[in-house]
Amino acid sequence: MTDHSARTDRSSPRSAPRTPGDDPPARRWPRRAVLAGLAGTGTAAAAAATVRLRPTGDVAGAPPARRAASPLDGGGFADRDESFARSAGATRISAVSAEPALEHPTPSAAAAATAVTAPTLLDTTDPVLHLLRRTTYGPTPELVAEVHAVGIDAWLEAQLDPMSLPDPADDLVAAALPLAWADPATVRRSIEPRSWEAMSQCSVATMARQMWSTRQLYEVVVELWADHLHVPTPGGVSWDTAPDYQATVIRAHALGRFADMLVASARHPAMLRWLNAAESRKEAVNENYGRELLELHTVGVASGYTEEDVRDSARILTGRTVAGEDGPGEPGSFRYDPAMHWVGPVQVLGFRHDNATAEGGLEVGDAYLRYLAGHEATARTIARKLAVRFVSDDPPASLVDRLAAAYLDNDTAIVPVLRTLFRSSEFWAAVGQKVRRPRENIAAAVRALGIRPERDVSPTLRRLSDATYRTGHQAMRWPAPDGYPDVHAAWRSAGTTVELWNVHRALVGGWDDGLTQPDPLRLVEGRPAGTVGELVDGLCRRLCFQTFRPEHREALVEVLGGDPSAPAPSSPNGDLLEVVALVLDSPYFALR
Numbered sequence: 001m002t003d004h005s006a007r008t009d010r011s012s013p014r015s016a017p018r019t020p021g022d023d024p025p026a027r028r029w030p031r032r033a034v035l036a037g038l039a040g041t042g043t044a045a046a047a048a049a050t051v052r053l054r055p056t057g058d059v060a061g062a063p064p065a066r067r068a069a070s071p072l073d074g075g076g077f078a079d080r081d082e083s084f085a086r087s088a089g090a091t092r093i094s095a096v097s098a099e100p101a102l103e104h105p106t107p108s109a110a111a112a113a114t115a116v117t118a119p120t121l122l123d124t125t126d127p128v129l130h131l132l133r134r135t136t137y138g139p140t141p142e143l144v145a146e147v148h149a150v151g152i153d154a155w156l157e158a159q160l161d162p163m164s165l166p167d168p169a170d171d172l173v174a175a176a177l178p179l180a181w182a183d184p185a186t187v188r189r190s191i192e193p194r195s196w197e198a199m200s201q202c203s204v205a206t207m208a209r210q211m212w213s214t215r216q217l218y219e220v221v222v223e224l225w226a227d228h229l230h231v232p233t234p235g236g237v238s239w240d241t242a243p244d245y246q247a248t249v250i251r252a253h254a255l256g257r258f259a260d261m262l263v264a265s266a267r268h269p270a271m272l273r274w275l276n277a278a279e280s281r282k283e284a285v286n287e288n289y290g291r292e293l294l295e296l297h298t299v300g301v302a303s304g305y306t307e308e309d310v311r312d313s314a315r316i317l318t319g320r321t322v323a324g325e326d327g328p329g330e331p332g333s334f335r336y337d338p339a340m341h342w343v344g345p346v347q348v349l350g351f352r353h354d355n356a357t358a359e360g361g362l363e364v365g366d367a368y369l370r371y372l373a374g375h376e377a378t379a380r381t382i383a384r385k386l387a388v389r390f391v392s393d394d395p396p397a398s399l400v401d402r403l404a405a406a407y408l409d410n411d412t413a414i415v416p417v418l419r420t421l422f423r424s425s426e427f428w429a430a431v432g433q434k435v436r437r438p439r440e441n442i443a444a445a446v447r448a449l450g451i452r453p454e455r456d457v458s459p460t461l462r463r464l465s466d467a468t469y470r471t472g473h474q475a476m477r478w479p480a481p482d483g484y485p486d487v488h489a490a491w492r493s494a495g496t497t498v499e500l501w502n503v504h505r506a507l508v509g510g511w512d513d514g515l516t517q518p519d520p521l522r523l524v525e526g527r528p529a530g531t532v533g534e535l536v537d538g539l540c541r542r543l544c545f546q547t548f549r550p551e552h553r554e555a556l557v558e559v560l561g562g563d564p565s566a567p568a569p570s571s572p573n574g575d576l577l578e579v580v581a582l583v584l585d586s587p588y589f590a591l592r
Contacts, residue, residue: 165215235479245271255415
């Protein structure tokens with residue numbers, strides 16, 4: 001049995017915060033006053049109560065599943081994120097309320113018809129801001145203006161067709177990080193064996209695209225699938241195959257059909273090595289991939305699969321391996337070896353097959369994977385995964401039900417599910433009910449400050465990536481098969497918070513070469529900033545798209561002398577830089 005509650009405890013995000021040796025002297029401004037709104041005002045995970053998932057049973061006409069030990073018999077939750085969201089001590093606030101819970105003809109109609117009733121620090125008057133906080137790595141003034149100009153519906157449709165959008169980030173990544181998504185043969189020709197350079201480039205390039213790509217919704221969904229069908233990058237045994245996995249499995253299918261992505265993942269050397277399937281053979285079947293395929297990738301423990309199902313799942317997948325240095329095929333490429341395949345009748349839930357020949361084992365496996373992808377329990381797994389990312393940590397059952405139905409009605413295609421989500425009242429009612437994970441927070445700060453690369457940006461990007469490592473959230477590096485958690489309770493850490501504050505100050509102070517340095521006074525260009533109070537309001541509107549509550553505004557004014565009617569500074573100084581950093585430190589900015 002795989003105990004994911006124990007795994008989660010061992011693998012919770014950790015950081016080793018430090019203050020770089022060249023940091024400016026520490027400042028002791030009243031940060032606590034600025035951050036006082038953190039508890040109980042919308043920074044915690046939203047909690048809309050739902051019932052625990054129940055087994056859905058087998059497909060019509062199939063015999064009942066064999067009764068044996070089932071993961072569900074041990075109690076617990078349907079998945080790791082649910083356990084975090086409902087754990088003892090998890091911060092909970094009012095439920096997302098969307099009455100009546102309706103699906104509307106268009107996203108803009110849903111936005112117009114939905115009232116926001118859950119408590120939050122965020123301004124709830126502009127649905128465009130909510131949309132961009134959830135579908136991008138942070139709104140910018142230019143992007144807000146663009147969505148207002150073209151409309152919510154047109155902007156979303158363009159984002160759902162990402163290859164139609166020009167993206168200068170492509171050229172940036174290709175020039176600075178040429179191995180980011182290279183195939184195994186290219187990686188092997190380019191670096192020393194077992195070097196992590198290609199995997200590191202892939203991780204760094206992923207963060208660069210999150211910060212600067214015009215295809216923001218695509219990047220958000222790519223990250224979701226990279227966590228769902230997770231292969232640590234950098235990490236483990238995929239030094240030559242992980243970049244190609246991200247390119248040809250995750251990125252290629254992110255807005256396609258889940259069934260196609262699942263089949264592609266089960267034929268990819270990175271996944272086969274990571275979960276030990278490449279070494280599983282008929283005389284020594286390794287159950288690791290067969291188990292994780294059921295528990296994490298598809299139906300989940302709530303489906304009621306048994307230990308015998310796990311064993312047959314692993315048997316079905318034997319024969320899938322990776323070409324080595326001494327065998328047939330290009331080293332590092334996928335190979336099916338009939339001599340490794342277990343032959344004999346198999347049954348997993350409602351899937352049954354004679355599995356009579358070793359030569360036909362690959363096709364049997366693909367049929368099994370497509371069965372799992374189309375299972376009702378998998379539909380709920382995927383639906384809940386999307387709802388947790390875009391709505392709340394414990395999303396409403398009404399929404400999960402409709403998303404699961406859309407998934408099944410559209411043959412596992414993801415875009416129709418997203419369209420259903422964005423047409424829902426539950427999505428538009430959830431303003432302020434998610435918290436940015438650490439890397440997302442850093443990317444949002446780069447975007448909010450208008451920081452862009454000046455030249456060869458690879459060294460600076462690597463330093464930013466190193467900072468995300470210290471927060472426990474470097475791109476794709478989670479060490480367990482379940483991917484990074486996406487609920488606030490998993491990320492509450494003093495060390496992570498301090499590290500984010502350090503990064504905010506590095507960005508505001510321009511401590512890294514290779515990036516444009518923001519001018520705090522130019523951040524409020526075109527807005528009234530004659531007094532300290534006006535300057536503070538302008539900075540809050542520029543970075544968080546709203547002014548702060550009086551008590552939080554007062555704390556920021558205090559940093560600049562305490563008199564809101566005093567003249568604003570005419571040139572950047574340390575106090576002004578600290579105010580900018582404090583705005584980024586605030587709960588207003590922390591909310592997704």
